[in-house]
Amino acid sequence: MIPRLGLIALLAFFSIGVHAQWLNYPTPGTPRTRDGKPNLTAPAPRAANGKPDLSGVWHVHPASVAEMKRLFGDDVTVTDVPGMEIDTISKYALNILVDYKADEAPMRPETAEIFRRHAAGGDPLGLCLPLGIPITGLVSEPTKIVQSPRMIVILYESDGTHRQIYTDGRALPKEIAQPAWLGYSAGKWAGETLVVESTGFNDKTWLDLIGHPHSEALRITERYHRRDFGHLDVEMTFDDPKMYTKPFTIKFTEDLWADSDIFENICNENEKDTVHSVKQ
């Protein structure tokens, strides 16, 4: 169970009350039904090189309030930040190991100790630092994929970061001289699925909002499959032998937010307000 106050604080940090003015712009290239609505079950589009085109504005398919209550207890719904309701985020954002029974979680004892320390308070998120992978794509804000032939970029609204996925055939570096917040990612196509391997993460980000840790040894494998125009199936496998006894996998679907967009979110602008209000 998650301490209630802790959760509220976490969610409050992510709140942004912004609505981009070009939201609802009818995006060209979107297949539509007779009544003009986006046809989300139309076939997935293809890029000029014949690969599936993953470009678009995506958001993790959120859990229902009932499901979140069942998983995390009744208190989980207690947040009053508009746009940050509990049913706008993934269950994995709250607990990356939610699929495991408590005594079957593949956490090493020393990891459980770090996790308890994180969950008890040491929240690093208020400092306007990157949320990292996977959290930044599992919260209330959408992400945007921009696919070009040699590079796929993911733009995140939640913390304003961007991630580069090299698709120019390069292999991951053998040695990592400089661990990075978002790591290093290389992708290749396996049939219709984009397989992304990532390494070179620093150990400063958490895997979820309650503080499951990872080490610099973390490797992530992601498999992206655009099932149809409106749905992207994602499978993420985390392999961090220093922290977890075996690799574990989460699966979720991202929904296309047709005719929508991401907006810029400047954490320090919000932070500045906080500082000012505290002083008064």
Place this chain on the structure above:
Amino acid sequence: MIPQQRLLILCALLSTVAQAQWLNYPTPGTPRTRDGKPNLTAPAPRALDGKPDLSGVWMHQLIPLAEMKRLFGDHAGDVNVPGMEIETLSKYAVNILLDFKPRESPIRPEAEKIYRQRLTGGDTRGTCLPVGIPLASLLSEPFKIVQSPRLTAVLYEDTHRQIYTDGREFPKEFAQPSWLGYSIGHWDRDTFVVESAGFNDKTWLDVTGHPHSEALRMTERYRRRDFGHMDNEMTFDDPQMYTKPFSIKVTYELQPASDIFEYFCDENEKDSAHAAPK
């Protein structure tokens, strides 16, 4: 002339010491000379739709320290932040109106007043806010263009910008001005023309503080002359602050074996915050 202290502080604020993992990775698709070096005068590449492909890591063409000293005075060379030496900045990053003689500057008196205040009063904004456009591409760090059919993304080390190329026009009104504005691009033969509006008025046009209002409209004309060089003519039209539109011309050089690295100002900020109370 710019007060020396002021310039030092500005530069220190923007300093990054970053080494990307994949620096010196020989980028596939780069034309090479016989000895294996990137051929920077080879023709500009084309995207699958036949348009010039502007994708790549770019850095404005550097000018010698002597030239910077000539323009901004001898103390311009005194900056001692590694990687942030004055000759790593574009001259327009220091003064966007550099090409004008003082008497011919199109700055309105009220804009001049704001500029003077900033020159002497310092930067009272938060230290980790976006530097905005055009500054983000005129400082010591390279930027990266990723061109896809309907959207061109510009990645700076700490932020990103979207340029829509799907045929849309500007929204009728900008209910919510933003730090990086709203940009739409189209091709004029081989020149990528980007028009931007919808900026907030919080960013400065240069590090010394030339202001702009929310009425700012910007037009950029990007032309990739050859594989290794891209010219950009930027025109700023802000009738509230300037009596007429003015333009700067910048040449970017491709960084063929380089990359941008992630940079999070708050990481440095966090360190200073922790250090301060002790």
